[in-house]
Amino acid sequence: xxxxxxxxxxxxxxxxxxxxxxxxxxxxxxxxxxxxxxxxxxxxxxxxxxxxxxxxxxxxxxxxxxxxxxxxxxxxxxxxxxxxxxxxxxxxxxxxxxxxxxxxx
Amino acid sequence: xxxxxxxxxxxxxxxxxxxxxxxxxxxxxxxxxxxxxxxxxxxxxxxxxxxxxxxxxxxxxxxxxxxxxxxxxxxxxxxxxxxxxxxxxxxxxxxxxxxxxxxxxxxxxxxxxxxxxxxxxxxxxxxxxxxxxxxxxxxxxxxxxxxxxxxxxxxxxxxxxxxxxxxxx
Numbered sequence: 426x427x428x429x430x431x432x433x434x435x436x437x438x439x440x441x442x443x444x445x446x447x448x449x450x451x452x453x454x455x456x457x458x459x460x461x462x463x464x465x466x467x468x469x470x471x472x473x474x475x476x477x478x479x480x481x482x483x484x485x486x487x488x489x490x491x492x493x494x495x496x497x498x499x500x501x502x503x504x505x506x507x508x509x510x511x512x513x514x515x516x517x518x519x520x521x522x523x524x525x526x527x528x529x530x
Numbered sequence: 531x532x533x534x535x536x537x538x539x540x541x542x543x544x545x546x547x548x549x550x551x552x553x554x555x556x557x558x559x560x561x562x563x564x565x566x567x568x569x570x571x572x573x574x575x576x577x578x579x580x581x582x583x584x585x586x587x588x589x590x591x592x593x594x595x596x597x598x599x600x601x602x603x604x605x606x607x608x609x610x611x612x613x614x615x616x617x618x619x620x621x622x623x624x625x626x627x628x629x630x631x632x633x634x635x636x637x638x639x640x641x642x643x644x645x646x647x648x649x650x651x652x653x654x655x656x657x658x659x660x661x662x663x664x665x666x667x668x669x670x671x672x673x674x675x676x677x678x679x680x681x682x683x684x685x686x687x688x689x690x691x692x693x694x695x696x697x698x699x
Contacts, residue, residue: 432536434643437573440540442634444547444566450627451551454620456613459556459602463563466594467547470570473582481577484647486662489579490671493663496589497678501685503594507601508692514605515697520556523617 437478445471458510458520462503469499536576543569554615556602560595567591578649581660 444467451464473492480488549562567590574583656662
């Protein structure tokens with residue numbers, strides 16, 4: 426896979442941007458707490474894709490190493506976030522983000 | 531040929547991404563995210579990141595998504611049928627999202643990306659993609675690697691602690 430026959434870099438960056446935007450929209454408009462976390466994973470994947478693209482463009486593997494770190498952080502974040510969501514569900518009996526209004530002011 | 535593969539995979543990834551924010555049931559959203567994750571693994575293969583593609587399938591599709599499915603099955607709430615799935619005034623936020631896309635897209639359009647060098651030389655030097663990654667990881671990023679392992683320990687303890695929160699003894 427040489428440098429000549431590769432697809433243009435901007436296509437892949439547009440894909441990454443579109444996925445990131447979908448994640449942002451999902452975090453903003455959805456009510457379900459689990460789907461909020463799923464949208465967060467979508468954003469992290471878009472960032473990972475960007476790292477891999479620029480790793481390929483610059484010709485070294487630093488971006489790929491960084492995307493491994495991003496994956497690890499995503500795993501920890503999913504575990505802790507779902508733990509918090511399950512605790513919230515036990516106490517409030519709902520998954521709706523709009524019903525959590527204890528700190529409303 | 532590569533363009534066709536890339537466009538198909540990109541279409542599938544975007545389809546999955548739209549499904550995550552459009553489906554009503556969380557389980558459908560999770561399966562939709564699985565489509566996105568697998569398509570992205572294929573795109574990583576196009577960009578000669580074989581180890582990342584394998585790690586994507588093993589960690590994301592095999593690990594993180596299974597945690598999500600466990601959580602969805604654990605809560606198993608039947609309230610989603612009649613309620614609205616979006617917040618009130620969601621069209622405004624959709625508009626904000628499209629605005630973000632257009633704004634960043636104009637920057638990307640106006641940037642001239644140089645032709646990529648490709649990873650061919652680096653991989654040939656080390657004898658493989660995994661070897662090249664491990665060389666960088668263990669030579670230059672050893673301390674962050676160890677710190678991340680500590681982070682995973684903390685995350686595990688925190689998840690166990692919060693999983694038992696609010697349980698009546």
